[in-house]
Amino acid sequence: MTILSKLAEPSQVVQLFKKLDYQRLLKLLLNGKTLVAALSTYLALRVVIATVFDPLKRIPGPWWGRFTSLPFDLQVVRGNCYTYLGSLHKKYGPTIRIGPKTVSITTMSDAKKLLATYKYPKSKEYESLNFMEQSIFTTSDEAYNRMRRRQVGPVFTFTSLANMEDQILNDGYLALDKKLTQLIEAGNGKAKVNYYKYFQSVTTDVIGHMIFGREIGAVPSGGHPLTQWVNDSVNAAIQTAKFPILKPIKRYLGLFRIKDYKKFMAFRDNAISDRYAQVDKAGRENVNEDILQMIIDNKESIDGKPITRLQIHAELGTMLVAGIDTTSMTMTYFLHVCTLYPHIYKKVVEEIDREFPDRTQFIRVNEGRKKLHYFTAVILEAMRYRTVVGGTFPRDSSEDGFQLSDHYIPPDHIINIFLEGIHYDERVWKDPHVFNPDRYLGPNGEEMKKEIIAFSLGVRICVGRNLAWTEIYTVLANLLREYEFEIPNDCKFGPNNIDPATGQPRMFTDKIYVTRCPENPDRDCNVVFRKRRFAKQV
Numbered sequence: 345m346t347i348l349s350k351l352a353e354p355s356q357v358v359q360l361f362k363k364l365d366y367q368r369l370l371k372l373l374l375n376g377k378t379l380v381a382a383l384s385t386y387l388a389l390r391v392v393i394a395t396v397f398d399p400l401k402r403i404p405g406p407w408w409g410r411f412t413s414l415p416f417d418l419q420v421v422r423g424n425c426y427t428y429l430g431s432l433h434k435k436y437g438p439t440i441r442i443g444p445k446t447v448s449i450t451t452m453s454d455a456k457k458l459l460a461t462y463k464y465p466k467s468k469e470y471e472s473l474n475f476m477e478q479s480i481f482t483t484s485d486e487a488y489n490r491m492r493r494r495q496v497g498p499v500f501t502f503t504s505l506a507n508m509e510d511q512i513l514n515d516g517y518l519a520l521d522k523k524l525t526q527l528i529e530a531g532n533g534k535a536k537v538n539y540y541k542y543f544q545s546v547t548t549d550v551i552g553h554m555i556f557g558r559e560i561g562a563v564p565s566g567g568h569p570l571t572q573w574v575n576d577s578v579n580a581a582i583q584t585a586k587f588p589i590l591k592p593i594k595r596y597l598g599l600f601r602i603k604d605y606k607k608f609m610a611f612r613d614n615a616i617s618d619r620y621a622q623v624d625k626a627g628r629e630n631v632n633e634d635i636l637q638m639i640i641d642n643k644e645s646i647d648g649k650p651i652t653r654l655q656i657h658a659e660l661g662t663m664l665v666a667g668i669d670t671t672s673m674t675m676t677y678f679l680h681v682c683t684l685y686p687h688i689y690k691k692v693v694e695e696i697d698r699e700f701p702d703r704t705q706f707i708r709v710n711e712g713r714k715k716l717h718y719f720t721a722v723i724l725e726a727m728r729y730r731t732v733v734g735g736t737f738p739r740d741s742s743e744d745g746f747q748l749s750d751h752y753i754p755p756d757h758i759i760n761i762f763l764e765g766i767h768y769d770e771r772v773w774k775d776p777h778v779f780n781p782d783r784y785l786g787p788n789g790e791e792m793k794k795e796i797i798a799f800s801l802g803v804r805i806c807v808g809r810n811l812a813w814t815e816i817y818t819v820l821a822n823l824l825r826e827y828e829f830e831i832p833n834d835c836k837f838g839p840n841n842i843d844p845a846t847g848q849p850r851m852f853t854d855k856i857y858v859t860r861c862p863e864n865p866d867r868d869c870n871v872v873f874r875k876r877r878f879a880k881q882v
């Protein structure tokens with residue numbers, strides 16, 4: 345009471361502070377005993393909270409999960425989150441705790457419920473992937489996402505893609521065919537090619553042309569910096585999302601090449617300016633119906649205002665991120681498994697030759713989907729075996745909380761959907777570590793296909809999945825019909841390099857940020873291509 349009454353007078357407060365012996369106070373605070381006592385009290389309190397009041401206390405997981413998510417975050421930043429999470433789930437089960445307010449799940453029925461509606465939105469973590477503004481992919485806002493899906497969705501229907509299939513064939517398979525022919529001629533009948541890089545170029549050219557309405561030319565030139573700019577921007581975003589403190593210094597840590605980012609911005613900016621100029625000059629009706637134009641037209645808006653330039657940037661950046669490495673990595677794993685399992689490679693080629701013997705006609709997506717059952721099974725199994733989009737898919741448990749099949753998650757917690765864990769769940773998949781396309785061809789085949797969620801599910805399912813399938817069929821099926829390939833002699837990974845833990849050939853090592861990528865692409869992703877010889881040329 346006396347102190348309070350003294351403090352009521354401001355001049356006396358000043359006096360009081362003047363009288364304080366700061367040196368003594370500091371000494372006292374820094375005194376080893378005081379520090380230890382404070383730390384112990386803090387830890388004791390955390391332990392009490394974690395054991396008594398913690399709503400996630402019954403969920404199994406590593407001990408640190410009750411206090412911090414740092415060990416997991418560090419693995420994410422190192423690109424190891426899939427391997428690490430896989431080992432944690434193996435040890436602790438299908439629902440595990442990996443942070444004070446975060447769990448990770450591998451049960452398909454739970455994932456389906458979470459993904460089915462907008463009730464459990466994408467967590468705020470997605471915002472770290474914003475290209476300055478939210479986009480169709482990063483937004484957690486239902487109205488915004490619905491609007492953008494309505495806007496770009498029509499481009500990605502199979503009907504619309506059928507009208508663009510010639511362009512996709514030209515930018516994809518035909519460009520690759522031309523390049524490979526040149527390389528093989530220069531190499532006297534064979535060419536050592538980095539397939540990872542060429543598939544990246546193919547998908548850069550296809551999506552680039554669809555977005556910007558003009559050719560990018562990555563395949564003919566043996567690459568385009570756009571691919572690298574996209575990768576660098578995304579990897580830096582993931583790293584600084586986990587450790588925002590790094591944001592201001594990320595470029596000094598080598599996480600981020602600011603020059604590349606500026607070039608990526610300038611590339612999009614020029615494309616947008618060129619388009620506005622083109623519309624002014626030629627009139628809207630004389631301009632392409634490509635993705636850029638659909639976004640610019642933006643016939644609806646949630647705030648009643650025209651779309652801003654930054655919003656256009658955000659959508660273009662997102663489309664490039666979503667459309668390049670996802671599909672190219674799927675193709676990369678397909679080709680990789682063909683090199684590891686020669687009997688599977690042989691069967692795929694036999695099916696293509698049998699179903700499409702007329703080599704004057706290109707294999708197109710609709711016919712491919714109908715006729716190439718084994719090929720499709722190999723692609724699906726590759727998607728299961730190496731899930732290309734990652735890390736995990738964090739969803740908010742909503743203000744009502746979420747009932748998992750084994751635990752209740754209270755409101756405002758994060759539920760990470762671990763896609764690859766779902767694809768390796770032993771309750772669903774027999775011998776998940778065995779690469780076995782036949783799973784999709786037997787009596788349960790159709791059911792097993794539904795267990796693959798490489799494109800996610802529900803309201804936020806991949807918008808570009810039909811485009812991905814179009815590229816996969818037209819590029820890979822035509823490629824395997826015309827060319828044969830084998831691994832070079834110095835290749836580290838082949839049919840005879842067996843992993844004793846699984847009894848299967850070892851796959852090349854990879855990293856995962858937003859998408860997966862080979863750890864040593866220059867060393868591990870080469871094959872020698874040759875033109876196939878046919879007894880009777882058609």
Ligand code: HEM
Pocket residue numbers: 480481482489493551662663664666667668670671674732733737797798799800803804805806807808809811812
């Ligand atoms: C094999 C190739 C592909 C795979 C495996 C794949 C996978 C996925 C997955 C798993 C998601 C959900 C991500 C999440 O919820 O965090 C997604 C979303 C998305 N994908 Fe794909 N994708 C592929 C190709 C493409 C292509 C070619 C495009 C074209 C631009 C594309 C555009 C998108 C977009 C815009 C979203 C966000 C949808 C939304 O949030 O409403 N994807 N994709």
